[in-house]
Amino acid sequence: MxxxxxxxxxxTDFVRLFLTQRIPLLAVLIVLVVVTFFINDAGGYLTAPxxxxxxxxxxxxxxxxAMLGLAEMLVILSGRGGIDLSVGAIVSLAxxxxxxxxxxxxxxxxxxxxxxxxxxxxxxxxxxxxxxYIGFPALIATLATFYAFKSLAIVINNQQPISTEPIQQLFxxxxxxxxxxIGQYIPDIPLGIFTFLLPTVVAVWLLMARTAYGxxxxxxxxxxxxxxxxxxxxxxxxxxxxxxxxxxxxxVAVVTVAQFASARPDAGVSGNxxxxxxxxxxxxxxxxITGGIGRVAGVVLATLLIVWLNAGILLAFVGNEGSQYQLxxxxxxxxxxxxxxxxxxxxxxxxx
Amino acid sequence: xxTVAEPKAPRTSKIxxxxxxxxxxxxxxxxxxxxxxxxxxxxxxAFLTAGSIQPLLVATAPIALVGVGMTIxxxxxxxxxxxxxxxxxxxxxxxxxxxxxxxxxxxxxxxxIIAGAVLGLVNxxxxxxxxxxxxxxTFGTANLFMFLGLRIFGSGTVNGIPGTLGFFxxxxxxxxxxxxxxxLATVLITAAAWWYLRHTAxxxxxxxxxxxxxxxxxxxxxxxxxxxxxYVITGVLVxxxxxxxxxxxxxxxxxxxxxxxxxxxxxxxxxxxxxxMGGRGSVLGTMxxxxxxxxxxxxxxxxxxxxxxxxxFVGIFIIVAVGADLLRARARRNR
Numbered sequence: 001m002x003x004x005x006x007x008x009x010x011x012t013d014f015v016r017l018f019l020t021q022r023i024p025l026l027a028v029l030i031v032l033v034v035v036t037f038f039i040n041d042a043g044g045y046l047t048a049p050x051x052x053x054x055x056x057x058x059x060x061x062x063x064x065x066a067m068l069g070l071a072e073m074l075v076i077l078s079g080r081g082g083i084d085l086s087v088g089a090i091v092s093l094a095x096x097x098x099x100x101x102x103x104x105x106x107x108x109x110x111x112x113x114x115x116x117x118x119x120x121x122x123x124x125x126x127x128x129x130x131x132x133y134i135g136f137p138a139l140i141a142t143l144a145t146f147y148a149f150k151s152l153a154i155v156i157n158n159q160q161p162i163s164t165e166p167i168q169q170l171f172x173x174x175x176x177x178x179x180x181x182i183g184q185y186i187p188d189i190p191l192g193i194f195t196f197l198l199p200t201v202v203a204v205w206l207l208m209a210r211t212a213y214g215x216x217x218x219x220x221x222x223x224x225x226x227x228x229x230x231x232x233x234x235x236x237x238x239x240x241x242x243x244x245x246x247x248x249x250x251x252v253a254v255v256t257v258a259q260f261a262s263a264r265p266d267a268g269v270s271g272n273x274x275x276x277x278x279x280x281x282x283x284x285x286x287x288x289i290t291g292g293i294g295r296v297a298g299v300v301l302a303t304l305l306i307v308w309l310n311a312g313i314l315l316a317f318v319g320n321e322g323s324q325y326q327l328x329x330x331x332x333x334x335x336x337x338x339x340x341x342x343x344x345x346x347x348x349x350x351x352x
Numbered sequence: 353x354x355t356v357a358e359p360k361a362p363r364t365s366k367i368x369x370x371x372x373x374x375x376x377x378x379x380x381x382x383x384x385x386x387x388x389x390x391x392x393x394x395x396x397x398a399f400l401t402a403g404s405i406q407p408l409l410v411a412t413a414p415i416a417l418v419g420v421g422m423t424i425x426x427x428x429x430x431x432x433x434x435x436x437x438x439x440x441x442x443x444x445x446x447x448x449x450x451x452x453x454x455x456x457x458x459x460x461x462x463x464x465i466i467a468g469a470v471l472g473l474v475n476x477x478x479x480x481x482x483x484x485x486x487x488x489x490t491f492g493t494a495n496l497f498m499f500l501g502l503r504i505f506g507s508g509t510v511n512g513i514p515g516t517l518g519f520f521x522x523x524x525x526x527x528x529x530x531x532x533x534x535x536l537a538t539v540l541i542t543a544a545a546w547w548y549l550r551h552t553a554x555x556x557x558x559x560x561x562x563x564x565x566x567x568x569x570x571x572x573x574x575x576x577x578x579x580x581x582x583y584v585i586t587g588v589l590v591x592x593x594x595x596x597x598x599x600x601x602x603x604x605x606x607x608x609x610x611x612x613x614x615x616x617x618x619x620x621x622x623x624x625x626x627x628x629m630g631g632r633g634s635v636l637g638t639m640x641x642x643x644x645x646x647x648x649x650x651x652x653x654x655x656x657x658x659x660x661x662x663x664x665f666v667g668i669f670i671i672v673a674v675g676a677d678l679l680r681a682r683a684r685r686n687r
Contacts, residue, residue: 139628140628150660335489
């Protein structure tokens with residue numbers, strides 16, 4: 001009835017833009033967070049300076065977070081309640097495999113990394129097989145494998161972490177480096193960004209935006225019945241989404257081992273685990289829990305938002321209060337993002 | 353002839369509408385538990401003694417009790433992954449009250465239940481009226497509850513909790529005729545919930561919502577209110593379960609309380625045969641699922657294996673239980 005009346009005002013266009021396009025909203029939120037902490041820093045309210053060096057150093061936390069966020073994106077995109085609760089447990093178990101291969105059996109680093117990634121993919125294949133070929137609800141299948149992988153990771157080496165000489169030297173992988181040529185003008189950046197995060201981001205982006213597989217994944221996530229009647233290999237496509245998620249988790253295992261300088265059997269499941277923050281990042285990044293909607297850029301921006309927010313919170317409080325307020329921030333941001341998604345769905349028929 | 357048949361017709365249809373009082377899955381679970389107990393009794397003579405069975409039942413109680421609420425939530429097509437955080441909040445509030453003002457048993461239980469109900473209300477309002485996917489909202493509130501719990505903890509643990517809640521504990525105060533009170537309360541509440549879900553209109557509405565919320569609404573079910581109620585019931589049971597958790601522990605409550613309990617509860621519900629897609633499930637199965645999980649973890653310890661191995665078995669049980677259900681559903685469709 002009102003559709004034919006006067007064209008929508010510019011203001012509503014802005015609102016619409018922010019509600020339906022997750023990327024501008026995240027960009028604005030990031031600027032808001034950074035500016036807030038800069039002002040707090042200038043006012044001397046923080047326990048240490050919040051500057052570009054600190055922001056750059058905190059990016060080391062973005063590496064596992066963004067990679068697992070992308071892994072969750074792939075499985076959530078595949079639709080039919082797709083979710084992977086087991087990524088943290090895969091990180092633990094694959095990390096132990098890496099510890100054995102590189103730290104104990106003395107394999108060359110490249111071979112150990114490939115073996116770890118392949119092992120992660122194998123764990124993902126178990127999930128994918130259960131979900132896609134047998135028809136388990138994803139929540140159940142990955143809950144079961146979460147328990148199984150978690151238990152195996154702890155039992156496999158009698159609860160002991162592996163931190164032999166080669167593993168300890170891996171810590172250099174997570175140090176910050178100066179970028180050639182322009183390096184003296186910008187802060188040093190953690191090496192993990194270049195060796196693991198960027199390749200993963202680029203690979204997932206190419207997969208989703210430039211390959212037929214990516215199109216198929218969006219198609220089955222949007223409507224898998226229609227996709228099947230269009231002749232798409234629905235089961236195979238969904239299966240591979242879980243395999244890729246496992247593969248990325250395997251790579252994260254290597255990053256985590258390097259970061260701790262030790263292959264810890266509970267690396268991915270201690271405390272809150274790694275799956276919960278990863279799902280949060282994916283949802284915050286605009287991935288619809290119902291499948292078929294989600295972009296790489298959204299996940300990356302959501303990671304930056306959470307990482308820089310957490311880094312600032314850590315400086316704003318004394319002692320372990322900071323880590324408590326990080327829980328508050330994560331929860332509040334997730335509920336806010338979910339309510340926003342719901343509102344957007346009702347008002348504009350969904351985010352893009 | 354027709355006059356004889358007519359009064360019979362509604363009765364037969366009523367019986368047909370109700371599922372059988374015990375499902376095949378539950379019978380299988382009973383069988384598995386009996387076999388496990390028998391096997392454990394043979395291999396470790398200490399298993400079938402009061403000193404071993406009583407702690408097993410006491411440890412089952414909180415999981416099974418929260419599982420009753422979780423079953424109702426999952427029947428409506430939702431899920432609540434915030435119960436671990438909620439247990440933390442309820443138990444720390446109750447423990448601090450016990451230490452601070454030395455209230456009696458009834459008041460302590462009431463405080464815990466009220467705290468749980470408020471947390472359940474928060475989840476319920478957000479899910480029913482915010483119309484957002486339950487798993488996302490409860491992931492969010494799980495973080496918020498954990499924050500709240502840790503803030504109330506302050507730094508460190510709550511020490512010197514008096515034995516007021518011993519009525520639900522492991523000690524001799526916690527038993528009547530050898531049956532632990534915590535387990536007895538859980539059985540009674542499960543029985544009440546079983547009757548409510550099976551024999552009242554309100555209970556059947558939960559199944560209707562899980563089957564098809566839109567159809568349920570058109571049939572006159574107040575969907576949002578029922579969904580809200582499901583989460584509040586869970587919250588109330590979390591409150592009571594938190595009292596059991598405090599009673600089971602020592603006089604010290606540390607910050608890891610409730611951690612990971614949400615997955616244990618969901619595992620018990622799923623092993624009990626409740627469909628994660630909603631519309632189908634039973635609290636009796638959940639009770640048996642919780643008992644099975646606890647039997648396994650108790651058995652693994654008594655056999656002298658690594659206690660973490662029990663998680664592997666839990667994973668395998670989930671796969672087998674749900675896999676059997678999937679195969680049966682496939683057989684039904686093909687028939």
